[in-house]
Amino acid sequence: MVFSIRGWASRLLFLAVFAILLFVAAGGYRWLIAVVSPVQPYSEPKGEAMKVIAGEPSMPDSAIGAERLRWFYWYGE
Template sequence: MIISIRKIGSLIRFISIFAVLTMFFYIILGWVGDWLTPVDPYRTPTGQAIKAFRPESTMDSRYSPAERLRLYYWYGE
């Protein structure tokens, strides 16, 4: 069996370039993802927008958790 140093060198060069480019694209995609996501997605909207979800502490407690679960299954939502 003949082991060629040129083939081993080209394989190592290919693997190293592939690893560097993979890390480069991973970092670039992370920057793009950070740029696209809002700073605070849970802040109260401004202008004409309304917040659709109200936390449990601000909801009126006219329904118990069991009653809400029963209504959930009844309406099928």
């Protein structure tokens, strides 16, 4: 079996360049996501924010199937 140092060196160089480019691409992707996305999407809004729904609406007590089905599709409960 012939062991070629030049062949193994080229393979190691390829792997090193591949790993470096992989880390650069991942870091660039992470930087791009940080630039594009909002800082804190779930933080409380600033200014004069108001609550739209005061409480959960009560389920209709009627036995009409269409109304109960409409309630289910609208509120998911």
